[in-house]
Amino acid sequence: MSEIIDDLIKRTGAASKIFMDREVLQPDYVPDTLPHRENEIKRLAEHLIVVARGVRPSNVLIYGLTGTGKTAVARYVVRKIVEKSASLGTKLKDAYVNTRKVDTTYRVIAEIARQLGLMVPYTGLAVSEVYRRYVNALENWGGLHVVILDEIDYYVRREGDDLLYKLVRINEELSNSKVVLIGITNDINFVENLDPRVRSSLGEVEMVFPPYNAEQLYTILKQRAEKAFVPGAISDGVISFCAAIAAREHGDARRALDLLRVAGEIAEREGAAEVTVEHVRKASVEIEEGRVYQTVSFLPLHQKLVLKEILEIVKKKGSATTGEVYLAYVNRVRDLGYEPLTQRRVSEIISQLDMMGLVLAEVVNRGRHGVTKVIKVKPDIIKNIEEALKDLG
DNA sequence: AGTCCACCGGAAAACATGGCAA
DNA sequence: TTGCCATGTTTTCCGGTGGACT
Known part of the structure; x- marks a missing residue:
């Protein structure tokens, strides 16, 4: 049984024009040498x-x-x-x-x-x-x-x-x-x-x-890429492009490796003979979209409902406040025949959604009009969230 | 200068679930 | 079985906030 699968993995692996050993780029892979450390x-x-x-x-x-x-x-x-x-x-x-x-x-x-x-x-x-x-x-x-x-x-x-x-x-x-x-x-x-x-x-x-700089990230990626990719499947220019993107985001080597791996996977999927800068750009987007979709679809029911109401209001007015969201949420939940959660809890849920990076919630003091969270959603992930929220109907 | 809004967010406690030990 | 324990979610209670408004 397991031989069949092993064999399949080996054959598809061998057939790859891009990857030689994809494992090397997995997050849990520990290399024999740790450059710059x-x-x-x-x-x-x-x-x-x-x-x-x-x-x-x-x-x-x-x-x-x-x-x-x-x-x-x-x-x-x-x-x-x-x-x-x-x-x-x-x-x-x-x-x-x-x-x-x-x-x-x-x-x-x-x-x-x-x-x-x-x-x-x-x-x-x-x-x-x-x-x-x-x-x-x-x-x-x-x-x-x-x-x-x-x-x-x-x-x-x-x-x-x-x-x-x-x-x-x-x-x-x-x-x-x-x-x-x-x-x-x-x-x-x-x-x-x-x-x-x-x-x-x-x-x-x-x-x-200290964080790695672009140059150090480059050597790290280069070292892994030599093991991971088929010779000639990736150029130094593409590797340094990955390094540059990751260096801009606090020199996180893990992110850089992810980027490289996903770029390779995209290239493979497209049947390309070589990983290009364009693949890396696509990988960057795909990683982000995947993250959003994943987090949203695993959210519990009430979190999803709250998120949905936020989206509705933000689409209409550009931003929302806790009070507005709660009102809309309560109506929606009552329609569906459930018991709504308290405002205290919903406020907490909004904070959690903010921490997950799905919405931007900022505590604002509006003087006479009290303190509230002003909630926004990055326009470029709205479609993504809606996609993941589809099953709510 | 003082009021007051509309929430925030900490703390505690209730509740539900699942598990161990004897 | 009974009693204790951990854990996660939600409710209850409530003091706090700070600037627009009077």
């Missing part, structure tokens, strides 16, 4: 290598915007050191948690414990119970646990810093084992809201990852 790798490795002498390294906090290689570097270095640990004669394990995907206290601690090899139920236990089990498991095992917490700014904003506080001080409870934390954050200001004790402990060692 040699210094960071070296520094982190030097810092962590003291585990060879059985010493616990201090915690590390890594800053940098998205797509600057923070996660890749951290995982790379930790993986290498864990691989080496056997020959170093140390007990070493690692855990990686993206606290944006795993976004509650319970799930974070459960995930850390799970990666140590502990079975933890998905729910049903108290957080403190899971924590206790984790501590016990650590003590029984008696090694050093390197825990990478990715995107912790996101987590702390949602859940506060209680868990971090516990983790930072966990070593005081441990006699037999140790824990090292590596925190990764996109937001440089986030430490300021942290409990001072957490801040000083977590930030004992700090590393900053």
Whole structure:
């Protein structure tokens, strides 16, 4: 059964005039070398290598915007050191948690414990119970646990810093084992809201990852493109065009790679022999449209209804306010025979739609006429949203 | 100078759902 | 089964806002 599929993949892959190995451009692909991050790798490795002498390294906090290689570097270095640990004669394990995907206290601690090899139920236990089990498991095992917490700014904003506080001080409870934390954050200001004790402990060692510039992005893309594309299927000019677009958007390497991959896919679909600048332009649009369509179609019913009313009003008047939207929404929902949500909730939904980038909501004070959100929609995505909203009738 | 609008947005709590342990 | 727990959504309550208007 699976042979059939494997074979199919191989044959369509082989038939491609564009791609040699598309995997190389996938977001989760970790390359063997990370260009322009040699210094960071070296520094982190030097810092962590003291585990060879059985010493616990201090915690590390890594800053940098998205797509600057923070996660890749951290995982790379930790993986290498864990691989080496056997020959170093140390007990070493690692855990990686993206606290944006795993976004509650319970799930974070459960995930850390799970990666140590502990079975933890998905729910049903108290957080403190899971924590206790984790501590016990650590003590029984008696090694050093390197825990990478990715995107912790996101987590702390949602859940506060209680868990971090516990983790930072966990070593005081441990006699037999140790824990090292590596925190990764996109937001440089986030430490300021942290409990001072957490801040000083977590930030004992700090590393900053600057964004890539166009030139560096170019080498990164070039390196991947050589593996990913059939020779001659993409020119240096096209690669540097991708790099330039991504550099304009805060030097995000992930975006640059996406762009390159989608451009390749478009070229392939069109049966072209080569990826062109035009394909890259199309890719840029397609990525954006896909994002909008996806987010809208997965929205729950009431979110969709609110969005629909916003669209109606904006099309008529150019902008809308919370009050107008709510009124229209209530009428619509009543017609459909449902119970409307409260205005408080709808206000929140509008804020969420804003955060998702579907609408632009700005809080405006109109003096005598009170405070409200003035809601607009970017004209170029209106059609897109309507398309995704079709099923509402 | 003071009023007052029309909402904002934080906090707490209710409610629903799903799961563990004993 | 019973009781406790996590999680996500929504409601209830309510203090707060800041500039147009009187």
